[in-house]
Every structure is written in C-alpha cells, then in structure tokens.
Amino acid sequence: MTTLNSVRLLEQPLPRPRRDPTGYASARVLEALLEALLALRFLEEGYTRNAAGKAFQAWRALTGALLALERDRILESLRTEEERRWLEEKGIPRVPSSRLKPLARLVEEAGYKDYTHYTSTALDLHDYQYHGPDPSGDMSKYPDPEEAARDVTSILAKLTRIVEEHAKPKLEQAGKWTREHREALEILKQKLRRA
Secondary structure: OOOHHHHHHEEEOOOOOOOOOOHHHHHHHHHHHHHHHHHHHHHHOOOOHHHHEEEEEHHHOOOOOOOOOHHHHHHOOOOOHHHHHHHHHHHHHHHHHHHHHHHHHHHHHHHHHHHHHHHHHHHHHHHHHHHHOOOOOOOOOOHHHHHHHHHHHHHHHHHHHHHHHHHHHHHHHOOOOOOOHHHHHHHHHHHHHHH
C-alpha cells in the first residue's frame, strides 16, 4: 500500500475550498487515489461490495477536487448568484451524493469528456454496495459480483487517467503535487495493469 504518512494526511482537516481551492483539490485527489487503492485491495480479497463503496468514494473525492480546480470557470457558467453561492458553500466542500449528477454535469461542461457517464456508473456502484447483486435488477443494476467488479476497475482506470492528465499538471503547477500523490498514483497504475 502507500505510506502511513499518506493515511495521516487524510486525517488532517481539509483546507477550506473558498480560501485554498488548490490545497483542497490536492487533499481530495490524494483521498481519491487512496480510496481507489483500497477498492482494488477489496477486489483482490473478494469483497466486491466494499470495493464498490470505495470506488464510489474515490469518484466523489475526485469530483470535489475537479470542482475546486475548475471553480472559476464553473462559477462563470452558472446563471444565478444563488447557484454560485450553493456551489461554493455546499457543492464543492460537501459534494452531496444526492447532487452528484448535476455536479458531474458542471465538471463535464468544464472540459471533462464523459464525466456524467462515469458518475452514473459510480452511483450504480454505490447502490450495489448496499444491495449487492440482484439478478432481477430490482435492487441493483448488477446481476452478479463479476459485473460490479468490471465497473469498479473501469471507473478506477478513468479516475487514474483524469488525475494523470488533468489534476496532476494543475497541482504540479501550483506546487501541490506531493511525493504521496506520486507514489499513490504509481501504485494504482501498477495494480490496474494487473487487474
């Protein structure tokens, strides 16, 4: 896994996204990477429902990071002051699950292709975490653990690409990409190649 220091960093209070959006994004990206590693670990051990939950948490953390990194562009695109206030006070800091799809749409409109599609998959995995496999499709979209495991791997691969291609360069430019980020990303890429 990664260093104990990485885990300790996650236990620190988050920077306030209004005051330090890049610091907040940096913390959320590290959280996303570590949650993704836990998801893969659970998959390796056969705990598909737990893996689905961790994959969802990783995607949610990534969404918060991207909202913070693209905050100015997204705020300009919003029509009302009420929408802007909600985004800054609740959307970015809390990333509520109940509003994840509209938040994902904002991320996609800021230039992240297919983000809403992958967010829908993350929400399906969130349901699977609670309901498990359901061949009838009434409680879960996944008839068996293997289908869920494929989506866990798929969403984590997309998360890895987004971090590497978008978040990492922005955080490096701001001096907020750390050794912990680098190590976690490298381990995640190695594990995904073997998955």
